[in-house]
Amino acid sequence: MDPHTSAQNVMRCDLCETAVVQMHCDTCLVNLCKACVGVHMVSDESKKHEIVRFQFRKSTLIYPVCKFHQKERCEMYCNQCDIQVCSTCNASRNHSGHNILQMTNVYNARKEEIEKEIEELEQNIFPTYQNIASDVQNRMSQLEKEYGDLSTAITKHGEDWHREIDKLVKKLKAEVDEMKTKHYDALKTHKDEINQKITDISDEIQASSKLLELNDISLFLEFNTNIQEFTNLPAKVYKTLPHFTPIQYQPEQLMELFGTLSSLSLNSDEHGYKMKKSPEAGSSPPVKQLLDEPETVTTIDTGYVYLYNVACLSDEEIWTSGDDNTMELYSINQGSVLKSITTKSGEIPYDITVTKSGDLVYTDYYDRTVNIVKNEKIEELIRLQNWNSRGVCSTSSGDLLVIMDSDDKKQTKVVRYSGSTEKQTIQFDDKGKPLYSSGVYDRYITENRNLDICVSDSGAKAVVVVNQAGKLRFRYTGHTPAPENKPFNPRGITTDSQSHILTADDKNECVHIIDQDGQFLHYIDCGLKNPEGLCTDTNDNLFVAQYGNIQMMKIKYLQ
Known part of the structure; x- marks a missing residue:
């Protein structure tokens, strides 16, 4: 059966093109079956072939080229000088007596450190920031309600004031109407008295005029005029009009009477958030092929x-x-x-x-x-x-x-x-x-x-x-x-x-x-x-x- 046209298609060996891939040369980037590993190793003996299992391909470390000896790779690290060194550098006087470490150990230590940092970021720091963002979003969502409640309280207090002011205005206007009625009634009474005097004077004039038309001396002697009564003019009625005296105030005084609004305070607490603690990490699952x-x-x-x-x-x-x-x-x-x-x-x-x-x-x-x-x-x-x-x-x-x-x-x-x-x-x-x-x-x-x-x-x-x-x-x-x-x-x-x-x-x-x-x-x-x-x-x-x-x-x- 032709493996390339079979229903079950898998990765095949680059050499024999028949067997399933099981190994990989990280040096040559070639996929191999187990049977072809030896053939590949002797095909170019000038290279140091790094053979690994296929799933671990690209796992071979690539050492940096030495800055001072271009044909050599730095497989060591000078701890004192904090630089990468090759074997020639190590043999020189420049690093005599220095603490020289294997690059693989330095790499593995740094890799382990980075892996721990990634684990800390993924399991603790990132979830913590997610929780913080969620907390901030929840507080932002509450703002509409909280500030709405504040505005409602102010509006209600204003409405209470309006109701009390409306009551006061109504009371004062009722008092004005009552005083106007009393004032009007007093003037009307005074007018009625004056009109009565006018009627009496008119009657007096009419009676005196009729007497002048008569020649009866006895009537003239008996007639007495009331002119003296009429010459004494009635007292003039004065009413002092009431007046409204509004209380003068400054806007800030009214604010003090109405109520004040405290200022917005935005504070930060560096200890306000706590790092999310992740459960103990379980052991890694066993590797399965x-x-x-x-x-x-x-x-x-x-x-x-x-x-x-x-x-x-x-x-x-x-x-x-x-x-x-x-x-x-x-x-x-x-x-x-x-x-x-x-x-x-x-x-x-x-x-x-x-x-x-x-x-x-x-x-x-x-x-x-x-x-x-x-x-x-x-x-x-x-x-x-x-x-x-x-x-x-x-x-x-x-x-x-x-x-x-x-x-x-x-x-x-x-x-x-x-x-x-x-x-x-x-x-x-x-x-x-x-x-x-x-x-x-x-x-x-x-x-x-x-x-x-x-x-x-x-x-x-x-x-x-x-x-x-x-x-x-x-x-x-x-x-x-x-x-x-x-x-x-x-x-x-x-x-x-x-x-x-x-x-x-x-x-x-x-x-x-x-x-x-x-x-x-x-x-x-x-x-x-x-x-x-x-x-x-x-x-x-x-x-x-x-x-x-x-x-x-x-x-x-x-x-």
Whole structure:
């Protein structure tokens, strides 16, 4: 059988082009099988061949060229002079009696120091800054309410003042009306008295005029006029008008009476934040080698028309979802359904994952929600606005990573949630360009053991990997030749204890295995039919959801 056209395509020896690659020459950058190592060693005896296992390729140290002896490499380090030295330098008088160290020891010590620094940054410092950012964001979110309450208190106090002033104005105006009435009544009485006098005078004039028309002397002698009464004019009525005397005040006096607002005080406390303490780091997982030929352990038939997703609950139980609104829990050993959950909206779940506490989480694309199933009851965890949820995964820290696209299908982003609280958004690279494709394409997400965030982006025909901070690390766009020689079309994605990234390729009907730096390692075929969803259990067994034949396949691919 021609290994280059076989369904199971793996890396082959560069010499014999037949056997599977097992070793690598770091000096010549040549891939080798074990049988060809000797042949390669004697092919050019002028070189010092550094033969390592394939997974440890590029591990040979490259010593710097000596500044003073260009043909020699510096394999030593002078501690006193703090410089790199070659064997000739070491033999000179310049370094006589100095503490000369092996460069490998210096390198290993510095490497260990850097690794510890990276571990401290990743496990303590970076999470601490994330928590600080979350704390600041929460306090920023509270500002609207707190300052709103302050404005409301001032407005209410002003309204209280307005009510009291309105009462006072009404009282004073009532007193003015009362005084005006009294004043008017007094003048009216005085006018009535004057009018009565005018009537009396008119009568007196009329009576005197009639007497003058008569010639009766006795009447003249008997007539007495009242002119004296009328010549005594009535007293003039004076009323002093009331007047309003407003209290004069300065604006600052009114402020003192109304109430004062304290000044804003922004203080900092260098001891206010505490460094996040991470749990004791566990021992590194044992190194496992890839099998030359992956093995199918078991196959489970499902009742879906199309099977899309799988998520391990344990090494014995696995959740599945497909083309209907149910999610079913299967017994891996028995191949039978243990439990069935129907989505709250009645829509098809887009993706599923299992949390550290064993709860099922699913995304509902059309309902714009992320939901959690606890004790067989569905709780809405997150409801999106103007975005639709696609892939979801539960992280080692207990957070949820959700990849989503906008309503207009022009934007795609990854959002980290702690419960229902948004903690981080990943959308653009350092140059402000989108990390992910836009449009109606399938996208799935997972977290690697090194905390990288890995997205299979079918729109970009790539696996896009960013670090925990959201900085782009690499894009994997497939490996040629692929089993079916078709363009790479990534679907489901998962990782294992070795920090391998595995992604389904439905067009080539295989699973790609790449290392944590994006280097292709292996294809898994095993007769797959349109592989879609992927997950691994604690023993690094791979589970594949195949929508081509609605079967779930368990595959062993590591020793």
